Amino acid sequence: MSDQASTYTDPLALRLPVHGEEAPKTYWHATAGTAPYDDGVLTQDLTCEVAVIGGGYTGLSSAYQLARLGIGPVAVLEANRPGWGCSGRNGSFARPAIGRIPYEEWDRRWGSDTADAMFSEALAALQSVREIISEAAIDCEAMPEGxxxxxxxxxxxxxxxxxxxxxxxxxxxxxxxxxxxxxxxxxxxxxxxxxxxxxxVSFAMHPVKLAYGLVNAAREAGASVHSGTPVIGLSKEGAYHRLTTPAGEVRARRVIIATNGYSVEKLFTPLRNRLLxxxxxxxxxxxxxxxxxxxxxxxxxxxxxxxxxxxxxxxxxxxxxxxxxxxxxxxxxxxxxxxxxxxxxxxxxxxxxxxxxxxxxxxxxxxxxxTFDSIPHVSTAEDDRTLHYAMGYIGSGVSCSIHAGRRLAEHISGGRQELPVPMSRGLPKYPFAAFRRVGQAIAMSWFARKDERGL
Ligand SMILES: Cc1cc2nc3c(=O)[nH]c(=O)nc-3n(C[C@H](O)[C@H](O)[C@H](O)COP(=O)(O)OP(=O)(O)OC[C@H]3O[C@@H](n4cnc5c(N)ncnc54)[C@H](O)[C@@H]3O)c2cc1C
Known part of the structure; x- marks a missing residue:
């Protein structure tokens, strides 16, 4: 597959994840220095407590926090390279953002208590990034706040x-x-x-250096990180999930799906028709x-x-x-x-x-x-309380994804779920999901017209 054809293939059209790709040619990858060691392609069967699918900020942060909380073994399975997805391609802004709903709508939509909780969670998300950078001593060129x-x-x-x-x-x-x-x-x-x-509050940093730092932090805490290891099948056998990869099978008591915009929804039932x-x-x-x-x-x-x-x-x-x-x-x-x-x-x-x-x-x-309701979701499959996911950051996920990984780990370790209810609910389905791209095209041209008129 050429770089262009695979990296930009519409995830809605994929049956299998893009895999085996080198780092994309971003400014961040060009200036990040040498990629850290990871555990390489999974070439044999593995049994673990938690398997994490996706090696971006969500997956790496989940693995780091789980390992620190003494849950293990934890294995991250990444189809390409850690930080290959949005976590290595973003605009570098860590902001207290939770979705894209204007603040003036928060009280009306959720009631004032939940709106307060959502605002606190947004600030806590930014704090999670600051903390992980300082705990793991990640040199990611963090700028002053503003x-x-x-x-x-x-x-x-x-x-x-x-x-x-x-x-x-x-x-x-x-x-x-x-x-x-x-x-x-x-x-x-x-x-x-x-x-x-x-x-x-908010700061800019170097996204790939942050991703590399998270790889090191997760591995030092005890998790393994397997690059070049796409999960191409997921099923359940007794108390264990079975994750199929090209060269090895993983058995895990719990699974975290952390594939966000690169999710192949045909592979993962809880995501079907729920992401754009x-x-x-x-x-x-x-x-x-x-x-x-x-x-x-x-x-x-x-x-x-x-x-x-x-x-x-x-x-x-x-x-x-x-x-x-x-x-x-x-x-x-x-x-x-x-x-x-x-x-x-x-x-x-x-x-x-x-x-x-x-x-x-x-x-x-x-x-x-x-997502259909314009907020991220950190949740568990309706029919299987051991199948978790965190995604749908609406383009503002640097802090939220790292925080979501932390919240998932806390939930798994103690059964606690501290997130405000709108976020901890399951991902809602898109109505008329087959027409998501058509809806997107109409919405984008409508917004473009409003933007240029200052409306
Ligand atoms: C151009 C751009 C600019 C952005 N700017 C900002 C910004 O300034 N501030 C901000 O807050 N947010 C920004 N974002 C969003 C932010 O980068 C993301 O929300 C965040 O990185 C999501 O992290 P993630 O780990 O959930 O997903 P990703 O980093 O996308 O990682 C998902 C990983 O899953 C892997 N994967 C997929 N399927 C499988 C499978 N079946 N098996 C194994 N692995 C699989 C993929 O290879 C990928 O590496 C931006 C995003 C983009 C694209």
Whole structure:
């Protein structure tokens, strides 16, 4: 299989996971240094307490926490390389995010107690990332805290002010409001930037270094991590799950499915018709020249995103390149991907007019997972309390996936389930699931029109 054909094949069309692929050609992989040792391809049968399917943040964090809690043996089975999926392709923002539902809807949707619990869980998720980085001494270039949400149109300024009031008065979070002048003076002097909210919590880091650190941490805690080991069948025999891989069979009392946007739903019954994998793309430019950097006053290390529904997210990297991400095509092929790369470069020109000729030194995409109710789910199969899963981070899963792994491990070790109910419920089914891609195409063009009119 070629890199292009397999990496970007629609997961909804797959019968078996993409497997045996090397790391994708991202800026992160190019700058992460040597990949850590893992336990290699599984070549013999194995019996363990917990088998974890997928070696991204969710799977690695689950394995690390389980091993630390004395549950074992734990084996992570990864079809490609640890960090091959979204965990090695993301925009590098660790934020207190749980899904994509606007805050003003939280009380109405869940009631105030549950809304409070969800907000606390979002902050706890970020804390889980900070803790694991410090406990396992992971050098992942964690930046100082700060996230700027920038009004991309003048019409969006009042919405930002209302959001600030809500965050402060309802959830007690002290966010700063910056008008356009302050934004330009203190962070970056760019286009499509009329005002911003600055969250004091959130930080950028190096995603692949974080994934590599998690591999080391999980293995040092006692878990094994098998790369090149796709699970191609899952069944139950008595008290044990049987996981089929090409060269060995795994028997496990419990299974965690941690495959997120790369899930092959035909393989795993609890996921069927419950996820919508959507492609998100990232471009990384050449480094800014010293003159360009000075002209744009671009010194901030904050995570930045804009107020579009289909938002752009961006930051200045430590070597002064600009990284910017946004939506990918509904059906990726070489021509569609090239169009989307050019659209990201055009967005860079609008947002950073001081950069003379932005080029795509790196460009890639990854499948994030949407859920029907727009929140992640950390749950257990209805008919089998030993089959667990955590996924559906709606494109904001750096902190949530690492936290979900921790919550799953706590649940397995003590039977506790501390997550707010909306998240611990099972994944809801998409109605008319066969038409998910059609619905996505309609929604994306509707949102794009609204975004450009500032609605
Ligand atoms: C372009 C992009 C930008 C993003 N930016 C951000 C951001 O800035 N901030 C943020 O919070 N989130 C971001 N995200 C989302 C975030 O990266 C993900 O939510 C998170 O990494 C999910 O981790 P995961 O471990 O659940 O899944 P993944 O990292 O995708 O890992 C799933 C793994 O499962 C493996 N797998 C699949 N099927 C099988 C099988 N049958 N057997 C064995 N292995 C299997 C795959 O090979 C893959 O490695 C972004 C995502 C993308 C794609």
């Amino acid at each position: 996230w700027l949400k920038v009004a991309h149109r003048p019409e969006k300024v009042s919405a930002l002010q209302a959001e600030r009031a809500l965050l402060q008065e309802r959830f007690g979070l002290d966010v700063d409001y910056l008008d356009g002048e302050r934004l330009a003076a203190e962070h970056v002097r760019g286009g499509e930037a009329y005002a911003a909210l600055r969250w004091p 994998p959507v492609l998100s793309n990232v471009v990384v430019t050449q480094p800014l020249t010293a003159e360009e950097k000075a002209e744009g006053n671009f010194h901030t290390t904050d995570c930045i995103s804009d107020t579009r529904k289909m938002l752009y997210y961006y930051r200045r990297l430590p070597d002064d390149r600009i990284m910017l991400g946004g939506k990918g095509p509904v059906r990726p092929g070489p021509a569609a991907m090239a169009r989307h790369r050019d659209a990201l470069l055009a967005a860079i020109s609008r947002k950073f007019p001081f950069m003379k000729n932005p080029c795509a030194d790196y460009f890639w995409g990854g499948w994030v997972a949407l």
